[in-house]
Amino acid sequence: MSFTIATTIDEAVAAMAAGARPIAGGTDLVVSARHGKLPLPEDLVAIDRLIELSEIRPGSGGCQIGALVTHARLMMDPLLVQSYTALADAAALVGSPSTRNIGTLGGNVMNASPAMDTGAPLLVLGASAELASPGAMRSVPLDELWTGPGSTSAAEGELLVGLNLPSPSGRSGSAYVRLEYRRAMEIAVVGAAAGVTLAEGGTLASVSLALSAVAPTILALDGTEALAGLSPADAAAKAAVLASEQAAPISDLRASDGYRRHCVGVMAKRAVDAACRRAAGESISVPVNRALGIGAV
Amino acid sequence: MSESFDLEVNGISYSVTIDQGKNLLSVIREDVGLTGTKEGCDDCECGACMVLLDGQPVNSCSFLAVQAQGRTVTTIEGVMQGDEMHALQRNLLDAGGVQCGFCTPGMIMSAHALLDRNANPTPEDVKIGLSGNLCRCTGYAKILAAVEKTAAE
Numbered sequence: 001m002s003f004t005i006a007t008t009i010d011e012a013v014a015a016m017a018a019g020a021r022p023i024a025g026g027t028d029l030v031v032s033a034r035h036g037k038l039p040l041p042e043d044l045v046a047i048d049r050l051i052e053l054s055e056i057r058p059g060s061g062g063c064q065i066g067a068l069v070t071h072a073r074l075m076m077d078p079l080l081v082q083s084y085t086a087l088a089d090a091a092a093l094v095g096s097p098s099t100r101n102i103g104t105l106g107g108n109v110m111n112a113s114p115a116m117d118t119g120a121p122l123l124v125l126g127a128s129a130e131l132a133s134p135g136a137m138r139s140v141p142l143d144e145l146w147t148g149p150g151s152t153s154a155a156e157g158e159l160l161v162g163l164n165l166p167s168p169s170g171r172s173g174s175a176y177v178r179l180e181y182r183r184a185m186e187i188a189v190v191g192a193a194a195g196v197t198l199a200e201g202g203t204l205a206s207v208s209l210a211l212s213a214v215a216p217t218i219l220a221l222d223g224t225e226a227l228a229g230l231s232p233a234d235a236a237a238k239a240a241v242l243a244s245e246q247a248a249p250i251s252d253l254r255a256s257d258g259y260r261r262h263c264v265g266v267m268a269k270r271a272v273d274a275a276c277r278r279a280a281g282e283s284i285s286v287p288v289n290r291a292l293g294i295g296a297v
Numbered sequence: 298m299s300e301s302f303d304l305e306v307n308g309i310s311y312s313v314t315i316d317q318g319k320n321l322l323s324v325i326r327e328d329v330g331l332t333g334t335k336e337g338c339d340d341c342e343c344g345a346c347m348v349l350l351d352g353q354p355v356n357s358c359s360f361l362a363v364q365a366q367g368r369t370v371t372t373i374e375g376v377m378q379g380d381e382m383h384a385l386q387r388n389l390l391d392a393g394g395v396q397c398g399f400c401t402p403g404m405i406m407s408a409h410a411l412l413d414r415n416a417n418p419t420p421e422d423v424k425i426g427l428s429g430n431l432c433r434c435t436g437y438a439k440i441l442a443a444v445e446k447t448a449a450e
Binding site for chain 2: 001030099102
């Protein structure tokens, strides 16, 4: 067993190449271990002090969010709240203040839970993951990263260093909503993210949709091009149909498959509605769940 | 394998030698010897184990103590100002926000962190600030009132 604290990315990937697992806030890793679900890895490399992974870097083509940016920061960052709002909506719903202060975006992405809140927003915002290994770096679109519950296409030893998000174009807006039974320390029963761009005249130029907790991975919806040209209200109604059709949920103690299939349609409709309102210039505060009274009271 | 390092708790540096998998809560209670921080669920749900790490609230049951080296930990014992109770402690007692008391240290640490970053919280801010802390006695109303009173003082 070993525990090291990495001070550079190179040290972190070298430790990982030697078999260590990275730990940042530990909100998944340590909780799972104490549950007895998964033992703590034998060898750990702490990456939480890699300041270069804790930054949000705006660029000409978009922005890069470091893997160690916390949920608390995501929900408050002015650039994200303005231009990548669905991600801020999602971050604001994660856990409690303590979870949000210590849990990181990179941890949420690599934990690869199909119920993760930040995943559907990242998909509709067109994010890609930057993965580092000794002497190499590669970029993977997020829809190719998640391969199943808790599994990714990242190789053993690859470290997620950040997420790249392209600049939103034109009159665009995004939103993430989820069904929840309580307002804190909750996991999405189902969730939906929408990213929209409005055309002249207020019809939709483009829509992208992704769903949480209704498939083995975060699910990007097919067929959203059929929503282009529709009014926001018609697009929201059609989004509900697409979401319920394509969802492949399981039944568990939190909800039956049928209930999830129905409710994810409702969430998709509300996500499209909120995203369109934001694209049209309306200010709906983060998170949409609280602003519009969706979910637990 | 054991790790030896200095852990700063409430401004005092403690030399500890612990298993690398040991959680911060157990190290605070067993190795440092401060038992005000409580173990409730041991599952990152209830907030009884809340401490501040570099001023931010953390569920110490689910945080590795080895990751706290080089950082500052504040527990409920560090909230007292000499022999004087902190205003949060006094107001919780005055308002009747303490019944069995098991959740109280965690509540105070979350409230402390909230008021440090937001001196004028709305009632909704207070609810969100304490949303990671469960109380099975009070029904919360008196706890929220005590935190709001502290903010207003």
